[in-house]
Amino acid sequence: MRRTIRVKTAIGADGYAPQGLKPAFLSMLNGTAESRALPKTHSASRWRQFVLLLACVIAMLPCSFSQAASPKGHDVLIKNATVMTVTHGNIKGGSIYVKDGKIAAVGEKVNAPAGTPVIDAGGKYVTPGIVDSHSHIALDDDVNEATSPITPHMMMKDAFDYQDKAIYRALAGGVTTSLLLHGSANMIGGQAIVIKHKYGLGRDELLFPNAPRSIKFASGENPKRVYGGRDQLPSTRMGNFAVQREALVQAQDYMKDWDAYNEKIKRGDKDATAPKRDLKLEALADILRGKLMVQIHCYRADEFLNEIAMAHEFGYKIRAFHHALEAYKVPEDLAKDNIGIATFADWWGYKQEAWDAIPWNAVIAMRKGVRVAIKSDSEDYTRRLNQEAAKTMRYGGATEEEALKMITLNAAWIVGVDNRVGSIDVGKDADLVIWDGYPLSSYGVPDKVLIDGEVFFDRSLPGLGMTKYREGQ
Amino acid sequence: MRNQWLVVSGRWPVKLSAVSSQLAAKCRSLAALGMTILMGAVVLIAQEKPVVLKGGRLLTVTHGVIENGVVVMQGGKITAVGAASTVNVPSGAQIVDATGMTVYPGLIDSESQLGLTEISAEAMTNDLVEMSDEIMPHMHTAEAFHAESALIPVARLNGITNAIIAPESGDTLPGQDSFIQLAGASANEMLMIRDLAMPLNFTGGERRNRGGFEKQKFPATRMGLAAQLRQAFLDAQDYKAKLADYERKKADAERDKKAPPLAPKRDLKLEALLPYLDGKKTIVLAAESPSDLETAVNLANEFKLKFVLNHISHSQPVLDYVASLKVPVIIGPIYQAPKDDERYDTVYSLPAELYKRGVKIVFASYSAHNVRNLPDQAGYATAFGLPYDEALKAITLNAAEVWGVADRLGSLDAGKTANVVVANGDPLDVKTDVKQVYIEGRAMPMTSRQTWLRDQYSK
Numbered sequence: 001m002r003r004t005i006r007v008k009t010a011i012g013a014d015g016y017a018p019q020g021l022k023p024a025f026l027s028m029l030n031g032t033a034e035s036r037a038l039p040k041t042h043s044a045s046r047w048r049q050f051v052l053l054l055a056c057v058i059a060m061l062p063c064s065f066s067q068a069a070s071p072k073g074h075d076v077l078i079k080n081a082t083v084m085t086v087t088h089g090n091i092k093g094g095s096i097y098v099k100d101g102k103i104a105a106v107g108e109k110v111n112a113p114a115g116t117p118v119i120d121a122g123g124k125y126v127t128p129g130i131v132d133s134h135s136h137i138a139l140d141d142d143v144n145e146a147t148s149p150i151t152p153h154m155m156m157k158d159a160f161d162y163q164d165k166a167i168y169r170a171l172a173g174g175v176t177t178s179l180l181l182h183g184s185a186n187m188i189g190g191q192a193i194v195i196k197h198k199y200g201l202g203r204d205e206l207l208f209p210n211a212p213r214s215i216k217f218a219s220g221e222n223p224k225r226v227y228g229g230r231d232q233l234p235s236t237r238m239g240n241f242a243v244q245r246e247a248l249v250q251a252q253d254y255m256k257d258w259d260a261y262n263e264k265i266k267r268g269d270k271d272a273t274a275p276k277r278d279l280k281l282e283a284l285a286d287i288l289r290g291k292l293m294v295q296i297h298c299y300r301a302d303e304f305l306n307e308i309a310m311a312h313e314f315g316y317k318i319r320a321f322h323h324a325l326e327a328y329k330v331p332e333d334l335a336k337d338n339i340g341i342a343t344f345a346d347w348w349g350y351k352q353e354a355w356d357a358i359p360w361n362a363v364i365a366m367r368k369g370v371r372v373a374i375k376s377d378s379e380d381y382t383r384r385l386n387q388e389a390a391k392t393m394r395y396g397g398a399t400e401e402e403a404l405k406m407i408t409l410n411a412a413w414i415v416g417v418d419n420r421v422g423s424i425d426v427g428k429d430a431d432l433v434i435w436d437g438y439p440l441s442s443y444g445v446p447d448k449v450l451i452d453g454e455v456f457f458d459r460s461l462p463g464l465g466m467t468k469y470r471e472g473q
Numbered sequence: 474m475r476n477q478w479l480v481v482s483g484r485w486p487v488k489l490s491a492v493s494s495q496l497a498a499k500c501r502s503l504a505a506l507g508m509t510i511l512m513g514a515v516v517l518i519a520q521e522k523p524v525v526l527k528g529g530r531l532l533t534v535t536h537g538v539i540e541n542g543v544v545v546m547q548g549g550k551i552t553a554v555g556a557a558s559t560v561n562v563p564s565g566a567q568i569v570d571a572t573g574m575t576v577y578p579g580l581i582d583s584e585s586q587l588g589l590t591e592i593s594a595e596a597m598t599n600d601l602v603e604m605s606d607e608i609m610p611h612m613h614t615a616e617a618f619h620a621e622s623a624l625i626p627v628a629r630l631n632g633i634t635n636a637i638i639a640p641e642s643g644d645t646l647p648g649q650d651s652f653i654q655l656a657g658a659s660a661n662e663m664l665m666i667r668d669l670a671m672p673l674n675f676t677g678g679e680r681r682n683r684g685g686f687e688k689q690k691f692p693a694t695r696m697g698l699a700a701q702l703r704q705a706f707l708d709a710q711d712y713k714a715k716l717a718d719y720e721r722k723k724a725d726a727e728r729d730k731k732a733p734p735l736a737p738k739r740d741l742k743l744e745a746l747l748p749y750l751d752g753k754k755t756i757v758l759a760a761e762s763p764s765d766l767e768t769a770v771n772l773a774n775e776f777k778l779k780f781v782l783n784h785i786s787h788s789q790p791v792l793d794y795v796a797s798l799k800v801p802v803i804i805g806p807i808y809q810a811p812k813d814d815e816r817y818d819t820v821y822s823l824p825a826e827l828y829k830r831g832v833k834i835v836f837a838s839y840s841a842h843n844v845r846n847l848p849d850q851a852g853y854a855t856a857f858g859l860p861y862d863e864a865l866k867a868i869t870l871n872a873a874e875v876w877g878v879a880d881r882l883g884s885l886d887a888g889k890t891a892n893v894v895v896a897n898g899d900p901l902d903v904k905t906d907v908k909q910v911y912i913e914g915r916a917m918p919m920t921s922r923q924t925w926l927r928d929q930y931s932k
Contacts, residue, residue: 165813350842465817
């Protein structure tokens with residue numbers, strides 16, 4: 001393969017950044033406080049419900065730590081569209097009324113106040129904005145802190161280059177939300193950020209408000225290669241898992257130290273000294289406390305099983321396996337633990353652990369109850385994820401809605417924002433793509449892309465086709 | 474044993490799906506015999522019985538679309554193509570009902586690394602490019618081509634029947650291309666044409682000797698690359714002159730009954746350059762930006778090389794100049810990222826822009842594992858202005874013309890090799906599934922290592 005589209009065997013990591021040194025649980029609570037206002041919560045993981053409860057309390061407190069202002073004031077009526085809702089079928093000649101950046105109504109006929117700006121879709125298809133559940137764009141190559149196999153305290157937000165044109169090019173391909181992950185050099189990498197592709201705005205305006213935190217794990221060849229290549233631990237899969245287990249044991253010890261201290265304080269022991277704060281152990285403890293969604297780069301069937309066993313051993317949940325090219329071999333094991341996969345449509349053969357990859361993977365796993373997302377892991381493929389999703393219709397016979405779900409709602413679930421984006425439902429963010437051509441084909445190209453009800457990309461505009469971006473920015 | 478793969482026996486006429494399922498059944502029963510049968514090589518015994526594809530939508534490429542058409546394949550060739558009412562079906566033919574199917578010529582990938590790699594990250598499975606020197610014209614991809622590669626059936630399943638095998642672009646002159654057919658019992662059978670072309674890479678950003686001053690070795694700059702290239706062709710000219718001189722002296726000696734002169738020492742590198750210097754074979758001239766393009770073209774013209782262009786992904790400002798060269802262009806791939814100051818569709822629309830200027834275009838996968846996605850690129854180019862027929866031509870007839878095989882390949886025409894694809898729809902759409910591939914009139918087993926894995930795990 002020529003240098004231009006050389007397969008990226010790159011090694012990534014992810015992490016949703018809490019704000020600076022603020023104790024991580026505060027940003028969690030904020031995140032859930034916002035979701036409380038929405039009509040439905042798709043994900044039902046227990047920790048979220050628990051946090052939701054706490055959030056009710058926190059919401060009443062004066063909050064100064066909210067991450068970014070929520071989108072406001074964008075009203076628009078899109079009419080004369082074939083609306084592909086993802087959750088309740090297609091609506092021909094449909095309309096979507098957006099109020100304050102949220103979907104306020106969708107259907108054949110909707111009531112919008114007079115004077116609402118109108119976009120006539122001219123019969124074109126409208127889908128939810130695409131969610132890329134595995135991306136390393138806009139990190140200015142700071143994807144891997146490959147100096148230690150355990151770096152959970154790396155915050156991708158600290159590397160986030162919000163001016164990276166890759167954000168724009170993905171937007172022009174219909175992507176509105178991306179999970180920017182740490183690389184896969186480390187068994188436990190850093191914490192991801194979730195962005196909205198509001199290219200042209202300021203850094204904090206691109207951060208998905210109050211998105212839950214994710215941490216990137218990796219397994220298999222990449223950690224082996226990186227550290228084994230330096231004659232360090234790990235250089236084998238045994239080494240990989242030993243390093244991971246060792247780190248989690250340290251986190252348990254750290255938590256015990258804090259528990260003991262808190263216990264002393266509770267008893268009124270004035271001489272109690274607080275354990276030294278350790279960012280790395282704090283982050284690992286947050287995994288065990290269920291405050292971080294665990295996103296694991298993992299290829300082989302045996303490694304899924306080992307990672308699942310490790311999660312059981314330490315009592316955390318795995319949100320998704322990424323790449324997951326052998327999911328078709330053990331789909332039941334993934335489905336049983338409600339673990340999603342973020343996979344490629346048809347990449348294969350770029351390394352030994354990708355040798356058994358088959359393009360039917362996504363559909364076989366889906367039919368066995370696994371929540372499947374198609375992701376890019378690529379600055380290139382993120383620009384046409386719609387085509388990648390369409391391949392699942394060919395390889396295994398996914399329906400149109402199933403295929404679309406793999407780059408919208410399912411991807412949003414993996415990112416933890418499925419109650420906010422990923423379908424055209426009342427109450428959700430108005431992240432929408434109007435397509436020239438049928439989106440699940442070689443011919444679908446975004447005509448306009450809206451985020452929170454605002455047009456950010458318009459193909460008909462000259463220059464870059466951007467509404468918010470100024471040349472030279 | 475492997476011959477059994479090709480015995481498409483049974484009761485005719487049958488539906489295509491039945492052909493596939495019979496083959497699939499054979500696969501399963503044979504799978505126990507070992508995985509080697511799922512590798513590239515397929516014994517191509519001569520087509521015995523005429524095969525007639527009946528009722529399909531024919532995309533002929535040369536003479537439009539024929540609804541409810543008939544293709545007759547006999548003796549490995551297409552013997553008739555036309556509307557059902559106009560074609561005589563030979564007696565004793567195997568009739569395949571292609572109703573509802575789209576039938577088109579086998580697709581041609583104008584640059585791939587099939588057979589040169591198995592697993593990208595595993596060095597011992599790679600024979601992609603010799604990195605010991607920039608000037609390596611005596612490297613023959615034909616001598617590394619691995620007919621049994623598991624990648625070949627994967628590509629074939631999606632209707633790619635022929636491909637250029639090129640070395641990777643790490644060297645300025647990395648060696649010579651071959652043209653293959655994706656079926657045959659051995660490399661000898663699959664290699665249709667050896668050494669038919671040679672890449673000349675002048676993609677200035679790609680300089681492996683660049684680096685800190687302390688690490689630099691020649692050639693580390695465009696100046697160095699150009700000087701080295703020029704010297705190589707000058708040396709070849711000199712070599713040619715010496716050979717000619719020798720031949721002359723030898724003839725003189727024979728005539729004068731004198732002792733023959735000493736033959737010049739054979740130089741494999743320079744020898745390899747001679748057919749290109751003589752304009753007998755095609756140089757595939759790769760450049761990206763206008764400045765590199767013009768430097769490379771000037772160099773090629775200096776030595777009167779016959780060339781086609783490759784990539785030119787960032788040469789949008791000089792497309793009129795490109796058109797004035799009147800040579801075909803292997804494009805992109807169109808998935809090349811635009812430069813940071815360029816619009817998102819700058820490279821997507823390059824095929825349309827070149828077509829508008831009358832340039833003959835072809836597509837390439839520039840890949841090994843992803844050869845199967847070759848038609849997607851052609852399809853996507855139509856979303857950015859390339860007419861559909863031209864997109865299809867760019868992976869069929871245009872490619873056949875560029876590589877000098879249009880008498881045999883690239884369209885559904887009587888007399889051409891029966892490389893024919895039957896699919897359930899538009900060949901350029903990612904959703905379309907190929908149902909049956911014929912190479913030299915033989916139904917290919919629609920199996921690969923991947924379908925075998927699929928079948929193992931989806932029971």
